[in-house]
Amino acid sequence: MEQKEFKAESKRLLEMMINSIYTHKEIFLRELISNASDALDKLYFKSMEENLGLTRADMKIKLEADKDARTLTISDNGIGMTADELENNLGTIAQSGSFEFKRDNEKTEDVDVIGQFGVGFYSAFMVAKKVTVISKPYGSDKAFMWQSEGADGYTVSEAEKDENGTTITLEIKENAEEENYDEYLQVYKIRELVKRYSDYIRYPIVMDTEHEKLKEGTGKDGVDAEYEKETVTETLNSQIPVWKKAKSELKDEEYNQFYKDKFYDYTDPLLHIHTKTEGTATYSALLYIPEKVPYDYYSKNFEKGLQLYSSGVMIMEKCADLLPDYFSFVKGLVDSEDLSLNISREMLQHDRQLKIIAKSVEKSIKNELKKCLKNDREKYEKFFEAFGIQLKYGIYESYGMNKDELQDLLLFKTSNGGTTTLSEYYSRMKGVKAEEENAENSAEAAAENPAENTAEAADEQKYIYFASGSSVSRIESLPQTERVRDKGFEILYLTDNVDEFCLQMMHDYKGKEFKSVSADDLGLETEEEKEEIKKEQEDNKPLFDYMTEKLGGKVKSVRLSQRLKNHPVCITSEGMLSVEMEKVLSAMPNAENAKAEKILEINPAHAIFQKLKVLYENDKDKAGDYADLLYNQALLIEGMPIENPVEFSNKVCEIMAK
DSSP states (O other): OOOBOOSSSOHHHHHHHHHTSOSOTTHHHHHHHHHHHHHHHHHHHHHHHHTOOOOGGGOOEEEEEETTTTEEEEEEOSSOOOHHHHHHHHSSTTOOHHHHHHHHTTTSTTOOOOOOSSOGGGGGGGTEEEEEEEEEOTTOSOEEEEEEOSTTOEEEEEEOOSSSEEEEEEEEOOOOSSOOGGGGGOHHHHHHHHHHHSTTOSSOEEEEEEEEEEOTTOOGGGOSOOEEEEEEEEEOOOOSOGGGSOGGGOOHHHHHHHHHHHHTOSSOOSEEEEEEEOSSSOEEEEEEEOSSOOTTTTSTTOOOOEEEEETTEEEEEEEGGGSOGGGTTOEEEEEESOOOBOTTSSSBOOOHHHHHHHHHHHHHHHHHHHHHHHHOHHHHHHHHHHHHHHHHHHHHHTTTTTHHHHGGGOOEEETTSSEEOHHHHHHHSTTHHHHHHHHHSOHHHHHTOHHHHHHHHHHOOOSEEEEEOSSHHHHHTOGGGHHHHHTTOOEEEEOSTTHHHHHHHHOEETTEEEEETTSSOOSOOOHHHHHHHHHHHHHTHHHHHHHHHHTTTSSSEEEEOSSOSSOSEEEEEESSOOHHHHHHHHTSTTOOOOOOEEEEEEOTTSHHHHHHHHHHHHOHHHHHHHHHHHHHHHHHHHTOOOSOHHHHHHHHHHHHHO
């Protein structure tokens, strides 16, 4: 029998195909099953066109493993190949009969063959030292055999075969030092690979497996049990994907069970999202939001991404491009026929189609979360407790670019109790309704009663106020909140480390700027009050300069406070970096020496201010000690460490002893 050379350009090309294109050797089974599925599809469409009376129920793919002979066989009862087709399709690398079939039938609905490049077959040589293909075309009485041991060439000859279709027999290689080829002859491994890559091939993939059963007539009353082996033909794949079924056919229990089986979780998901889209991007998606944070979610080993299928065949286990980082907690899959795959079908070409699908998936997740927030607040709060911090990071890490997508999904604790969205907070702000009504009126109508407009402005809430701390109880005890609460304005309580960074990137919500209760100007004072405090500040400038000097650069300045009501002192800050942000940054590994520009504020209505004025006139050294004590007291209130606890304690004792 004459051995023929491959029609490819060189022997090296085939060697590259076998050894370089595919990342994992186990992919070979996916490729050969996909080719078998295409052969069945071709016969099915031929049957429809020529009224042959065949249905998909008549078609199957069969796997057989023979450990003794070291062979793995994949057979189908599909369209089969003639001698010429064997030579053209298998003798020419990158010649795809499936591609030609799809091209010739592109106007026919439901043409969904998988093969595109004509190289998948050669992946068999990654695990096989010899490949034998016996094929009999449908309607022919002749069969043909193609054989090859790799790049040296192949032979084509006549053969015997009872029914139409193709049988591929792989002679599996012997184990190597770092390769265990024996596993491809094990039933458990074959079942695993079919489940992982080919579970949703539309035809049954069957295999004869051995099971033990109780021998008839034994084991009565639980004694003298004898067992015997029986061979059972087992279907290894599910065939019909859950995500391709209509929503009306599925119950929540079925969605939940699929999630637990597919993604190895023992709890039901919090939400599922089942979408089918046609048009610019045609795909089906089944997405899940877990109830709990995965154990490895915040570890370096966590990989985001959705499973990606093309026509029911899994292409990627984790396609990161389908999810933005702020939705990285979502699990699920996407199945599309429109993907531009690379030659190995293991990776995607990064094209416009993928971006369209990703954008659509992102929109579906966002809409489902907004619906949950509106219709099931308790469930949404449970979701936000688990994954809300990821949404905040999404705004912070993008420097606010994702603000519009995410701001209405955020929840914050609030001085009103419970949690609030920014939209809910905004709707409760004093003066907002009047502001919106005024915006609808003409400028002339607003000018008719300037006195009334001024009165409204006096009560208007200019900012969205927030306070930061490690807990709600600690925030509620902060002196800086006194004046804001006394004014009747609501305060957002920021208890996550990322919160203040997130709001800084957002800057405002519907035109209302976010303002820390520790910021310079809270917008609470009348012009008269501002002038009064300014005069008092100037009158006592020498005292405040002296206190600033004695604190030795620990604060930028000492000033009278406009925000304190009962407390004697507090720490505030100027600039972009707040005291709370300094605490967060200082706690990070490899933290840089980030320092907020601290201001020590004194309550002008507190007795301690009068005491300081007297001491400055009569005992400056003690006034300096008081400045240090007040500064450390303010640090403790903020939850920050004091630099010298022993010195602080000694000064307290000295003052108490006098």
